């Protein structure tokens with residue numbers, strides 16, 4: 001395998017796939033490094049395959065490579081697109097997320113990356129990142145041991161800002177943080193044939209006996225809701241981290257909590273009348289993490305910036321989703337100001353004092369309020385395309401990231417089908 005690249009993208013998830021394709025299509029020799037064996041990250045490994053939101057106020061605000069991947073994978077697997085023309089702001093926003101088949105999506109992502117010329121290295125993680133003039137050496141932990149790779153620019157798409165932290169730049173790990181969710185797929189029962197009153201009483205008893213937590217079956221911790229059972233397990237529990245899930249230890253503890261939660265749910269449900277034939281199958285092999293880390297960027301997007309749709313001179317892409325902070329009581333999505341479309345500036349993708357490394361996806365520089373909305377998939381894809389365009393432009397002009405002219409990055413984004421923010 002070759003070891004010298006223009007761009008190394010670390011993390012081949014929601015954002016990483018898009019970043020790698022953009023970098024390669026723009027002529028950068030690109031390596032994608034992914035710890036799992038399949039691309040897509042949260043969308044595939046955690047089974048959360050309903051990207052939102054590409055439209056705002058009935059108008060498309062995010063397109064480009066993310067939209068290309070999503071719309072083509074939806075068509076390929078016969079999943080209809082939402083009726084975007086009916087989308088009225090934030091009303092019933094989940095209905096305007098695109099339902100995907102996660103496996104088909106992953107396979108299409110890999111095909112597109114290969115077609116763009118991206119070199120893909122699965123089963124690898126960075127162990128060390130050492131800057132040198134004009135780039136950095138990245139020591140990867142591979143199956144054969146440590147191996148050194150070199151790049152002019154690095155894009156951290158790990159979701160956890162792991163590469164940014166390894167390179168020595170500041171990263172914040174909010175804790176307590178939002179709960180995760182561990183997806184599964186249930187079958188073998190009819191929710192409409194269940195005695196819900198009896199089920200609720202049985203759940204109260206099981207919780208009192210310490211055999212069940214309400215959040216094993218829903219997003220709220222006060223009572224049994226129909227959420228988990230009616231959705232057949234899909235995106236319906238809350239797994240609260242015991243420590244920040246950015247580290248190996250924190251993530252291991254979270255995964256084990258998720259496994260215990262699912263086993264409690266399974267044992268409880270299987271003994272309820274009408275659920276004797278319950279089957280539980282694998283829908284995800286990782287617990288989905290909503291919040292773990294954000295970089296400390298040249299600019300930090302605030303909740304106020306987000307809700308008001310603040311305009312930035314170095315804006316590269318749009319974002320759109322309600323404020324969506326999950327907690328003990330579930331989630332109460334908070335609407336944006338009427339007509340506003342939040343923007344993401346280049347400075348929120350660049351760690352302070354970084355010349356060669358930037359980040360995309362859910363770990364971009366933002367406060368907790370803004371991040372709870374910026375973390376959604378369409379926005380992660382838009383930030384990834386923007387970060388990759390910025391990386392390539394800064395290489396081409398041979399300038400540090402912080403001196404990369406936003407208008408040149410926007411030119412490249414436009415050439416590659418992205419929608420640019422209004423008013424710049």
Ligand SMILES: Cc1cc2nc3c(=O)[nH]c(=O)nc-3n(C[C@H](O)[C@H](O)[C@H](O)COP(=O)(O)OP(=O)(O)OC[C@H]3O[C@@H](n4cnc5c(N)ncnc54)[C@H](O)[C@@H]3O)c2cc1C
Nearest residue numbers: 011013014015035041042052159181288289361362376377
């Ligand atoms: C339960 C849940 C529900 C959600 N619901 C929605 C929703 O309805 N709609 C929506 O749009 N969004 C939703 N989101 C948000 C969204 O899915 C994520 O925030 C987004 O997918 C994160 O994208 P990312 O690229 O930053 O990270 P990820 O998609 O997680 O990708 C990170 C990738 O990096 C890899 N990686 C990590 N560390 C390393 C390393 N050190 N070396 C190599 N590879 C590494 C991982 O394996 C992974 O492939 C939800 C999230 C969760 C958890």
